[in-house]
Structures are given as structure tokens and as C-alpha cells.
Amino acid sequence: KAGVTQTPRYLIKTRGQQVTLSCSPISGHRSVSWYQQTPGQGLQFLFEYFSETQRNKGNFPGRFSGRQFSNSRSEMNVSTLELGDSALYLCASSMMGQGISEQFFGPGTRLTVL
Amino acid sequence: ELKVEQNPLFLSMQEGKNYTIYCNYSTTSDRLYWYRQDPGKSLESLFVLLSNGAVKQEGRLMASLDTKARLSTLHITAAVHDLSATYFCAVDSYTGANSKLTFGKGITLSVRP
Numbered sequence A: 001k002a003g004v005t006q007t008p009r010y011l012i013k014t015r016g017q018q019v020t021l022s023c024s025p026i027s028g029h030r031s032v033s034w035y036q037q038t039p040g041q042g043l044q045f046l047f048e049y050f051s052e053t054q055r056n057k058g059n060f061p062g063r064f065s066g067r068q069f070s071n072s073r074s075e076m077n078v079s080t081l082e083l084g085d086s087a088l089y090l091c092a093s094s095m096m097g098q099g100i101s102e103q104f105f106g107p108g109t110r111l112t113v114l
Numbered sequence B: 001e002l003k004v005e006q007n008p009l010f011l012s013m014q015e016g017k018n019y020t021i022y023c024n025y026s027t028t029s030d031r032l033y034w035y036r037q038d039p040g041k042s043l044e045s046l047f048v049l050l051s052n053g054a055v056k057q058e059g060r061l062m063a064s065l066d067t068k069a070r071l072s073t074l075h076i077t078a079a080v081h082d083l084s085a086t087y088f089c090a091v092d093s094y095t096g097a098n099s100k101l102t103f104g105k106g107i108t109l110s111v112r113p
Helices: none
Strands: A005-007 A012-013 A019-024 A031-037 A042-050 A053-056 A065-069 A074-078 A087-094 A109-114 B004-007 B010-014 B019-026 B032-037 B044-051 B054-057 B063-064 B071-076 B085-092 B101-103 B109-110
Touching: A005 A074, A005 A087, A012 A053, A012 B101, A019 A087, A031 A053, A042 A065, A042 B101, A042 B109, A053 A065, A087 B004, A109 B109, B004 B044, B019 B032, B019 B109, B044 B054, B054 B085, B063 B085, B071 B085
Parallel strands: A012 A109, B010 B109
Antiparallel strands: A005 A019, A019 A074, A031 A042, A031 A087, A042 A053, A065 A074, A087 A109, B004 B019, B019 B071, B032 B044, B032 B085, B054 B063, B063 B071, B085 B101, B085 B109
């Protein structure tokens, strides 16, 4: 069974630009959650999508948004990038939801903002 | 707001010895997860603990959950170098189907000969 895939794996952007990251969950999984990982703040929950609906949201500014498609693939978008957005962005998929069933993480997208 | 604390944040272990690391959390929950992360890599699921008194074992690692004490422990038996990594616990604060995981800061384990 193929795992969670994320593209691109690495990204370099400059301040003020916007970026879109993509996540393909494990086949049959309907929930996709996104996390930001930084050395200072650790792992922080961004949002969760289930059946194309945002089910839960963390404490991030509106510049961070996401969506989920009918095939469960998900994208997250960050607009007006700031230096502090440099991080590893992880997505995780699960069958029923991030707490209800086990989550499987993708390899991450490492975003560097210059 | 749910707070998850892991301690210690760094642990240097000697090969062959036993150790225990801890995960404390601040509100009622009976869903706790342990993950492992190697440097530069993603998170690997280790244990899923979904009830009070749950105990899971895999190889040299054993995890348990005490929901009354709001505490999970990860016990390491006869540490080996391959266990060097960062270990995260995550607690689910859920109401109905609305679920949200809060992660601890992680404990970095280093096994020395």
C-alpha cells in the first residue's frame, strides 16, 4: 500500500510570495491533517480536512489556508510569506480522523523563506 | 487549552540499560499516540493508546497510559543505538467527532556505547 506523498519535497521562496503544497493520502483515507514543525515551536496543528470539509483548525493566521478534493488529496496555501514561515510542513492521513484513528505522516515539504 | 509536556527533553542513554520517559497532559483524554522521528525525516507511528490502562509493546519499547494521572510512559529496555531518535507523544482533545492532536516538544534520545 502506497504511503502518504507530499510534493514538492523542498521549496525556496522569498518574502511576500505565496506557496501551495500538496498531499496525497493513503488510498481509502478520508482525513488529511496538516502540521507545521519548527525548532522553536515544535509540531503545531494547522487544520484537518475530512470529506472535503475543514473539520478543525489550529491557531494560525488567515494567510494559511487549505482545501481537500473529492479524491481526498489536499493542498495547503500560504500567502504573503514571512521569514517565520520557514518550516517543515507535514501532512498526515487517517481513515476517520486525526484522533479517532491512527495517523500516517508523509515525508514533509521543507519550505525556506528568504 | 490542552498542554502536553514531555520530560526530559534530552536523554543520553547507555547501551544495555533501561530507561523511562514521560508524557504529561493537562486535560482529560484517553487517546494518546507515540511517534518517532529520525533527523531530517518524517514521523513514524509507534503506539496508539486508546483507553486507561492500555499497554503496548514493540521490541524494546513499551508504552502505557494512565488517564487518571494524565500520564503516559515509554519504557526502553536494554537501549541500543538504533533507538536514537526524537520521540513525540500526542494527545487528542476531542468532543464527538471533532478531534485535535496536541504534540509535546519531543524527547531526543541518544544511545552511547
